[in-house]
Amino acid sequence: MTKETEADLSGTTPRRRPRPDIVEIGGRKLQPSTLMMGHGYDPMLSEGSLKPPIFLTSTFVFESAAAGKRHFEGVTGKRPGGAEGLVYSRFNGPDQEILEHRLGVWEEAEDALSFSSGMAAIATMLLALVKPGDTIVHSAPLYAATETLIGKILGRFGVQWLDFPAGASPAEISAVLGRAKDAGRVxxxxxxxxxxxxxxxxxxxxxxxxxxxxxxxxxxxxxxxxDNTFLGPLWQKPLRHGAELVLYSLTKYAGGHSDLVAGGVVGAKTVLDPIRAMRNTIGTITDPHSAWMLLRSLETLELRMSRAGENAAKVCAFLRDHPKVERVGYLGFLEEGSRQADIFRRHCTGAGSTFSLYLKGGETESFAFLDALKIAKLAVSLGGTETLASHPAGMTHLSVPDARKAALGITDNLVRISIGVEDADDLVADFDQALKAV
Structure with a gap:
């Protein structure tokens, strides 16, 4: 048994803070990029290991029978506050707890939970909060799997949904919420x-x-x-604008190397508590190895996102005026004075590195462009070190009915691009030669 495990199981050391973390120096509040290097972890509790070990174990030894009972009282919710120590890897583990500790830092969240995938995070959250006959209100469009989960899977249990367009006005939003309230519990x-x-x-x-x-x-x-996956946590912090929970596919920027799948939710503890209980029941927690890899990736999150954002600005500047491009759906190109520009000014600190490229033509032209790419990889996902390109209408959103795709602007000439950290001029050259094949 490691010293880390002994300390956590003793019941005398707080399980999530094995030592008082240094969060300021000389009155200066330390930034998330600094805290990612060691926050929530004491090397002296793990034989002096600079980085947290990977705790590959299914269960943890209790100090005493009384300690085991106390921990299970927290896990089962019989006693508020959660487990005081490590119990079983379906509930918690050292790597997962350090990861959750650091996830919350980026948005100054009260608490955080990690999951085996972004969809596991969404599904667990919905199962914890939604009851049969409820009406969910959501913006549109959503990631196709999220739409399927809400509309088809939860629909089997009498759950209804109402939506409003992503760029809806305050009046449109109020109208939909009013209808939802009249329909029953939201x-x-x-x-x-x-x-x-x-x-x-x-x-x-x-x-x-x-x-x-x-x-x-x-x-x-x-x-x-x-769901703040496209911009967070660097370019948008929704908790500051009134949201209670912020959800991430940690597969994307947080993981950032296209070598793991994970999800996370951060925010208000009172809302997260029932989600934690549901996760304990159905077992959707992140595995120790993925949690450990995420700890590695979070150390360079700001560097990677900043470089990718700078690259995207250069690439989009080239694509914007290309004769074979209809338009570029990039947040850095929002029309001054428009509602979208106003939202961006109030909510965002950067335009991101994922954008929509609308080619002149349809599926034939989109496929020709995608097949001609040499540096950019033809694959779904985003937020990795490499540049990725895909065709939403024919890939990620293929299951969405054609009429709904048309209404949401998911057209055959739309290509989604996620810019990576390669040399920006090399990427411009790649897109230039690929457009010549269209």
């Missing part, structure tokens, strides 16, 4: 901003204002949950 308001794959922004502040005006400000109001 368990949550689910947002995705920027939307996948159109890059349209949701006005989080307008949703908060409409929610509070219609449902009040009491504890029973529906929480606002937002």
């Amino acid at each position: 368990p949550l308001i689910y947002l995705e901003s920027p939307a996948n794959p159109t890059n349209a922004l949701v006005d989080i502040e307008a949703v908060v204002a409409a929610r509070d005006a219609i449902f009040g400000v009491g504890p029973d109001r529906p929480p606002i949950v937002i």
Whole structure:
């Protein structure tokens, strides 16, 4: 048994803070990029190992029978506050707890949970908060699997949904929320901003204002949950604008190397507690190895996202005026004075590195372009070190009905591109030669 495990199981050392973390020096608050190097971990509790070991174990030894009972009281919810120590890897583990500790740092969240995938995070959250007969309100479009989960899977249990466009006005948002309230219980308001794959922004502040005006400000109001995968946590921090929970596919920027699958939720502890209980029941926690790899990746998150964002600005500047390009759905090109530009100014600190490229033509031209790429890889996903390109209408959103795809602007001439950390001029050369094949 390692010293880390002994300390955690003793019940005398807080399980999530094995030592007082240094969060400021000389009155200066340390930044997340600094805290990622050691926050939540004491090398002296693990034989002096600079980096946390990978704890590949299914279960943990209790110090005593009384300690085991105390830990299970927390895990099962019989006693508030969660487990005081390590119990079983379906519930918690050292790598997962250090990861969750650091995830919360980026947005100054009260608490955080990690999951085996982004969809596992979404599904666990919905199972914890939604009851049969509820009406979910969400922005549109959503990631196709999320739409399927809400519309088809939960629909089997009498769950209804109402949506509004990502760029909806305050009046449009209020109208939909009002209809939802009239229909019955609203368990949550689910947002995705920027939307996948159109890059349209949701006005989080307008949703908060409409929610509070219609449902009040009491504890029973529906929480606002937002998928912040495209911009967070560097370029958008929804908790600051009134959201209760922020959801991530950690596979993307947080993992950032296209070598793992994971998800995370950060935010208000009161909303996360039932989700933690559901995760304990169905076992959707991150595995130790993936958690350890995420700890590695978080150390360079700011560097990678900054470089990718700079590259995207250069690539989009080239694509914008190309004769074979209809338009570029890039947040750095929003029309001054437009509603989208106003949302961007209030909510975002960067334009991101994932954008929508609309070619002149349709599926034939899109496929020709994709097949001609040499540096950029033809693959789904985003936020990795490499540049990726895909065709949403024929790939990630293939299961979405054609009429809904048309209504949401997911057209055959749309190519989604995620820019990586390669040399920007090399990427421009690659896109230039690929467009010549169209």
